[in-house]
Amino acid sequence: MRRKGLASMAVQTVDTPRTPGTGEGHGPAVDLGPAAALSCRECGERFALGPIFACELCFGPLEVAYDLPAGDPEALRARIEAGPTSIWRYAPLLPVPADVAERPNLNPGWTKLVRADNLARELGVEPGKLHIKDDSGNPTHSFKDRVVAQALEAARAFGFTTLSCSSTGNLAGAVGAAAARAGFRSCVFIPHDLEQGKVVMAAVYGGELVGIEGTYDDVNRFCSELIGDPAGEGWGFVNVNLRPYYAEGSKTLAYEICEQLGWRLPDQLVIPIASGSQLTKIDKGLRELIELGLVEEKPYKIFGAQAEGCSPVSAAFKAGHDVVRPQKPDTIAKSLAIGNPADGPYVLDIARRTGGAVEDVNDEQVVAAIKLLARTEGIFAETAGGVTVGVTRKLIEAGLLDPTLTTVVLNTGDGLKTLDAVAPTTGPTATIRPSLDAFRAAGLAH
Amino acid sequence: MRRKGLASMAVQTVDTPRTPGTGEGHGPAVDLGPAAALSCRECGERFALGPIFACELCFGPLEVAYDLPAGDPEALRARIEAGPTSIWRYAPLLPVPADVAERPNLNPGWTKLVRADNLARELGVEPGKLHIKDDSGNPTHSFKDRVVAQALEAARAFGFTTLSCSSTGNLAGAVGAAAARAGFRSCVFIPHDLEQGKVVMAAVYGGELVGIEGTYDDVNRFCSELIGDPAGEGWGFVNVNLRPYYAEGSKTLAYEICEQLGWRLPDQLVIPIASGSQLTKIDKGLRELIELGLVEEKPYKIFGAQAEGCSPVSAAFKAGHDVVRPQKPDTIAKSLAIGNPADGPYVLDIARRTGGAVEDVNDEQVVAAIKLLARTEGIFAETAGGVTVGVTRKLIEAGLLDPTLTTVVLNTGDGLKTLDAVAPTTGPTATIRPSLDAFRAAGLAH
Structure with a gap:
């Protein structure tokens, strides 16, 4: 794998980038702020x-390659x-026009960085050193608002009028x-047999919602077909043909974490891995700063943190491999259940280059970690947050994560969206008649 | 009803307040910032x-009566x-110590004020004049985080170690x-037959959760008993014995709205009514500013906005009454379903004094309004938000709310918590096989 390092993304000029067939005519007219070109992560072609x-x-x-402000x-x-x-406080570092904050959008980001001293105590971390970056505070309660906001600006720039994606949730x-x-048409594709709650959340905003008779893989394959067909003309698939822009949204997590730490880099970060894109873009954001x-x-x-039931990157890391062997996902952490993660090799490279690691936890540990975070810090995390907190515990126990250094653990979603994960083991302490005698008998008075 | 107006709450000195039996010994040692005393809203006694x-x-x-900063x-x-x-940016105006932001708490507030031009267009409001104050962005996704944060500081000041409440949800x-x-014990009382989702949300933070065999009224009566019993000693019931402090949290909605409008008062506000406390405290906050x-x-x-199935204040307003006749609630807007609202008379007084009104909408209109807000602004509101948006539409149609003036409509909670309200009427546009032919046949290509 060829990597151009910082030179491919930071302060630089564009040397007459190629105009590919599909992008023709967009070149000079497109205003995406400091975004200067697209560059290939493998061969470096622009x-x-x-x-x-x-x-x-x-x-x-x-x-995206940038002309960043010198x-x-x-x-x-x-x-x-x-x-x-x-996130628009960082507009000078993102592929968006300078007036982005004035355009109708959800204005995601600037979520809380929570100093987690109670959790630190339980995990044996020094007081003041452990922080949770809690992205459940975003408008639709997951980090996806960050990336979609970038894709929306790209869609505007390219003259698209429909936003689309395949998804199973967030x-x-x-x-x-x-x-x-933003006043766009939307058309979202989901497997037809999703849980009702997720269907309601996807449908309530009034766009087209299409259930596909098949698996999530079938949905994805269908979307790829649609992009190449006249039926999909004018459609921006946020995670396909707008993916280079979309992915950049995760850089804002790096920016916010550092600014919220008082413009300091953390020593250690624990980041969930689905496609691996978030982790690679956080690394990119840190290097830009x-x-x-x-x-x-x-x-x-x-x-990097994965669920054991979908741990292709963790398995490759532990085996010392450079390539990732696809897995068939089977885990409650459905938002991380990508068996063939596109950015897997880049994740391996970053974990090794920075001296980090990739680890996984099983479903039971995920549930225990969700409850631990809720009980200690009052944060109700999605299963993905259970994965990162669970992996943090495991890394500390293994001596891989240093409990005396500043550590940031990501929670990328909201427990309200994955209630099923904790429901079977979460309920009332007691059920009693409305009387003081019953209350005392239940051992609750003290 | 005797009212002391501004004099009872703003810049003033305390004239040797009485020390009531239950509060004895707390007087001089208590540091709750600018809070100077408690004063009776009826007779003015301090x-x-x-x-x-x-x-x-x-x-x-x-x-709470204050010595506000002159x-x-x-x-x-x-x-x-x-x-x-x-909310702690307003600590100088709240019953909390000056160092409140350094104490472990959820740091709620500073939620978005969303300029709602798409909704304005649908409702016939002038562009730029309609705003949604969206409190679903709070840590547990409702405005309750604001009030509980005040109660927590009062609990610390009074040496309580357990936080408690009766509740059916938020x-x-x-x-x-x-x-x-905050490292407090908690003990929350709920009716034993709540929906599982709500039970999970109440239980996941690891405190005691007690199901009471009875109705919500039975739960409340039991809590009143418990406060007077040794079994409840050292317990701060946020909405009972800490209520005067708790209620002040709603003032922060007024502060944020004005600051977010560029330190200007809005011309019109549409606020949901449960107990009516939120509305009266927002008025108090505006007058303080x-x-x-x-x-x-x-x-x-x-x-004021109510659901038709629980509209005691709206009924009294329309009948020209000063007193509120209790009702037995029957509405999907369960977070507003208080049949005998404690602050009802104060709400009537404020609506009449300011030239406002109190209106209600039926459940069908609530659901339609939730969907309208989601479709136009991408905000998925709780049923209470459906009530305020629905009432706004009705007030405009009736000529009571002026569509040329700056209007702020409150959404106090999150649609994820009341999925059942929209689930029966919200689903996929189509379900198809994964093929382009099926896609075209469904009429989705254009």
């Missing part, structure tokens, strides 16, 4: 900004701090809500 | 700060703007989460 996602030459995945870091920091309390709600507010002089450079370790 | 809620003389409800409004405004992005989660994070010179004084109208 393309004009457009709704494309794979390299013409080597089929590698494309990512100059005085203090001035940039002040400009960010004076900005809105949303993404469907994020796309439906963002499209509604260093490059721009917004934080002081120092080593940091990135740890 | 008492030292303590865990009491009814006047010794006339049994009227007590509320001096330069510009300086106070600057101090607030430099504060944390939570409050249970807010108390459980706040207690967990005027008194302190933080906003320019101008007339504003306050509108």
Whole structure:
């Protein structure tokens, strides 16, 4: 795997990028702020900004390359701090036009970084060192609002009028809500047999919701067909033809964490792995902050977290492999259940390069970790949050994560969306008649 | 009903407040910031700060009276703007110690004020004039986090170690989460036959959760017994013996709305009515901002919103009555289903004094309004939000709410908690085989 490092993403000029067939005509007219081009993560070839996602030459995945603001870091920091309390405070570092905050969108981000001293005590971490980045505070209660907000701006720039995606949960709600507010049509594809709660959440924003008779894989294959067909013309699939822009939204997690730590890098991060894109983009965001002089450079370790029932990256890490062997997912952490994660190899590379690791926990440990976080910090996390907290515990016990260093653990979603995970083991302490005698008899008075 | 107006709550000194029996010894040692005393909302008698809620003389409800910061409004405004992005930016105006933001709590508030131009278009409101104050962004996704955060500080000040409440939903989660994070024991009482989802949300934070065999009224009666019994000693019931402090949390909605409008009063507010406490405290907050010179004084109208199936205040308003006749609730808007609202008479007084009104909508209109808000602004509201949006539409149609003036409509909770309200009428547009032919046949391609 060829990697161009910082040079491919930070302060640089564009050398006449190629205009690929599918993106033709978009090049000069597109205003996506500091986004200068798309570059291939494998061969480094550059393309004009457009709704494309794979390299013409080597089929590698494309990512956004920037002309980032050069100059005085203090001035940039002040400009960010004076900005809105949303991801748009970082607009100068994102593939969005400068006036993005004035356009109708959900204004996600600037979620809480919670100093988790109670949890730290339980895990044996030094007081003041453990933090939860709690993305359940986003508008539709998952980190997906961050990435969809970028895709929306790309969709506007490319003249799309419909936002689309395949999804089994969080993404469907994020796309439906963002499209509604922005005045876009939306058309979301889901497996036809999803739980009713998830269907309601996907449908309530009034867009088209199409149940596909088949598995999630069938849904994905159908969406790929649709992109190449006239029926899908004018459609922005946030996680397919808009993916290079979409993925950049995860950089904002890195920016917020560092700013909320007082413009400091954390020493260790624990990040969930679904496709692996979030982890790689957080690493990209951290390196940009260093490059721009917004934080002081120092080593940091990135740890990836998976559920045992879908742990292809963890398995490859432990086996010392560079490639990821696909798995058939079987875990309650459904938002992480991607058996063939596109960014798996990049995740392995980052975990190894930074001195981190990739670990997994079983479903029982996920449930226990959800409850632990709720009981200690009052944060009710999605199963993905149970995975990261559970993995954090395991890494500490294994001596891989240093409990004396500043550590940030991500919770990327909301427990309200995965009630089934804890319902069987969560209920009243007691059920009594409404009398003081019954209350005392139940041993509750003290 | 005797009312002391601004004099009872704003810049003033305390004239040796009475020390009631139950509050004895708390007086001078208690640091609750600018809170100076409790004063009776009926007879005006003053008492030292303590865990009491009814006047010794006339049994009227007590509320917090303040020594609010006198001096330069510009300086106070600057101090607030430099504060944390939570309700604690307003700590100088709340019954909490100055260092409140450093104490472990959920840091609620500073939720979004959403400019709702799409909704405005549908309702015939001028562009830029309609805003949704969306409190689903709070840590446990309802406005209850605001009030519980105040009660928590009062509980600390009075040496309580257990937080308690009776609840059928939002409050249970807010108390459980706040207690967990603050290191308090919690004991929450619910009717034993609540839906499983609500039970899980109340239980997941690990406090005691007690199902009571009886109705919500039985639960409440039991809690009143418990407060007077040694078994309940050291217990802070957030909405009973800590109610005067708890209720003040709703003032922060007024503060945030005005600051987010650029330190301007809105012309019209539409606020849901359960006990009516939220509406009366928002009015109190607006008057404080005027008194302190933080906003320019101008007339504003306050509108109350109820569900038809529990509309005692609306009925009294329409009948021209000063008293509220209790009703037996029967509505899907369960978080507003208080048949005998304690603050009903105060609400009537405020609606009439400000030139507002109280209106109600039926369950069908609530569901339609939830969907309207989701479809236009990407906000999935709780049934209470359906009530306020539905009432807004009705008030405009009746010519009572002026569509050319700045209007703020409250959404106090999250649609994820009341999925059942919309589930029967919300689902996929179509279910198809994964093929382009099936897609075209379903009429989805265009």
